[in-house]
Amino acid sequence: MKVLKFGGTSVGSSKNISNVISILDNYAKKDKVVCIVSAVGGITDKLLLAGKQAKNKDTSYIDTFNLIKDIHFNVINELNLEKSSSIVAFVDEKLNALKSLLDGIFLINELSPKTSDKLVSFGELLSSYIIAETMKNRGLSADSKNSQELIVTNSNFTKAEVDYAITNKNILAYFNSVNQQITVLPGFISKSKIGEQTTLGRGGSDFTAAIVAAALKVEQLEIWTDVSGMFTTNPKLVKQAYPIEKISYQEAMELSHFGAKVLYPPTVQPVLDLNIPIHIKNTLEPEAAGTVISNEEIISSSPVKGISNIGNIALLTLQGSGMIGIPGFSKRLFETLSQEKINIILITQASSEHSICLGIDENDAELAQTAIDATFENEIALHKIDPIIVEKDLSIIALVGDNMKNHQGISGKMFSTLGKNNINIRAIAQGASEKNISAVILQSDVKKALNTLHEQFFETKTKQLNIFITGVGNVGEKLVEQIKQQRKYLKDNLKINLRIAGLSNSRKMIFSEEGIDLTNWKEQLENGEQATLNGFFENTKALNLRNSIFVDVTANKDVAGLYEKYLRQSIGVVACNKIACSSDYENYKLLKRLSLKYNAPYLFETNVGAGLPIIDTLNNLIASGDKITSIHAVLSGSLNFVFNNFNDTTKFYDVVKQAAAEGYTEPDPRIDLSGVDVARKILILARESGVEMNLENIENTPFLSDSGMKSDSVDDFYQTLIKDEAHYQGLYASAKAKNCQLKYVAQFNDGKANVSLQEIPSDHPFYNLKGKDNIVMFYTQRYPEQPMIIKGAGAGADVTASGLFADIIRVGND
Incomplete structure (x- = not known):
């Protein structure tokens, strides 16, 4: 004999009931079957609600009753039972009795545990009858039996204790005499020794099935529900969760006690001592393997089940x-x-x-x-x-x-x-x-x-990173495209599952907990909500995703001011924005401390040299015990581009315009040409070397004309370049006369730093620096005469984006 239990969702609609009948029909061809059913999905809650409403003198209990009535008659109609006068009469009789009970509760303004048990019993009595009659109507050998005539309990209403001696005797006697292949029993309900209606507690339909299975000593108890077994965790909250193939009784009880709703914990007890396995199956996917719960010793690669x-x-x-x-x-x-x-x-x-x-x-x-x-x-x-x-x-x-x-x-x-x-x-x-x-x-x-x-x-050591990007202009767009292109590679080779959960420009912002679809992200962003810096932070915080990283692709002071808030929420920060790291020294140190305290990475490789591994190399030198003695560098790709393309046949204005158009300068080119940008970079390297220093401590010798330095706007600045062309041609002529190249050089030595435009002779390593390249020479205790040199493209959207991407990957590999 087989014992199968079907939960409320499994019998929650006419379609699902038909699935149940199909499953039972297949089993009944080989053996007799006992089928325990719950109330139609949601009915028990509605019965309790109606009782509460009636007790509180709330006349809306009548509406709730009518809803219960409509649900059952809709199921009857959809199962083509409406023409059977006996079925309709039985259901009407039960519903009228339910209505009378609710009216009584309303009149006396009381709902005792005893009355509550009588109230909720209607759900299972109705569902078991309807399912059994449907099978009869379809020519199956089936009948229903009221569990209250079999399961005997004490009078502890709402959670009665079973008298197994009497109950087992009743079950054996009844099933030794049945002729039908399929017997449908209502779960959850029982009667006391003096004939009072009792229940076995919420989830008691599982308990009913276990009681019957134990009494009949069947080979296996099957619990059919709406999921394919017990999962490694809640699949509604964790998409990667998967069914557990085999699990012990003790593990199942622990998981059930702590919220796994597939199995009601007391269910295990009647079958535990008899070593009767429990098989959790999915009514909607009958062929799925499900989960087997038993005493069998299970060898598993993971100690956590x-x-x-x-x-x-x-x-x-x-x-x-x-x-x-x-x-x-x-x-x-x-x-x-x-x-x-x-x-x-x-x-x-x-x-x-x-x-x-x-x-x-x-x-x-x-x-x-x-x-x-x-x-x-x-x-x-x-x-x-x-x-x-x-x-x-x-x-x-x-x-x-x-x-x-x-x-x-x-x-x-x-x-x-x-x-x-x-x-x-x-x-x-x-x-x-x-x-x-x-x-x-x-x-x-x-x-x-x-x-x-x-x-x-449980997962194959794949680390999911959730990225929130502010500033999807030139560099930001390149970063998004690089992520889109490399996602599969990262997952397959580095075991990093990278997804962008938030995007923002100066006008709009969008978010997706499951990751933004990058095939049409621009259109989505255009239709996003109004962007604010604090709104972006609050949305990122509210999503509360693991391994979250805020990526700042702006040069905005206000954005940099929010790093502290992100780090305090254990949200990592990856930035090409130099403002935070070159701000007041105490703020720089605060961000470093917060990164350590909240275990939130704070990476800013692109602050110096775009995609070149300058800061990473410096940090590795310091970590290995080396000490920086001096740094000599050309750190502005934009300035190097400008002076490599400026000569006596070009105009300074045209070269600067070209650098801006190709994305080598900041939107405001004065940041680059005033030397402030380079001063920030050498400041960051000095700080990363362990020196306490602020921006005002760096000597900055400007090469711009007086009017250029005093310009009030970007447009005004460009006008000064035209007007002061002779000044810039004079700089070029002086260098050419000495067979030198103009390079904007940053230097750090003996705790002091300076930046200036210098005439570099032909025998100097900086002389042949081409295009937008940067070069850094680290002189250290280990490299006192021949410095460690890092050289390469130091400006441009692609290389800056790749530098940001590299920092993101560093977080994933951490």
């Missing part, structure tokens, strides 16, 4: 110096909650005995607080303990696995993974069996926590 969570948790903390060394506090605390029938989900106590933390259902928090404060009223008045502390909006996440006890470092890996993503842990509990490690976190962090832990313990 699943990750689960319970939401709506309140954390109660009882603390005070008067608790230390005084016996009985825990006993009184637990007795108080027991008397109020409040279930404790999690317990943790400090070894100092100074505090006890309890996790309970948030709905019980106020009752618990009142009761506990009353119990310890005297100790609170004497200041021996504090009034109970209640924290809400929390959730419990749990790692579950039988083999975790045999693997060192699971707890450490769990907590460090959460910490790296700024997920604060409020309390921790781990049983001596080490099958479960639980942590209390904010409810708002659950999705990020589950995704982060699943990536750590």
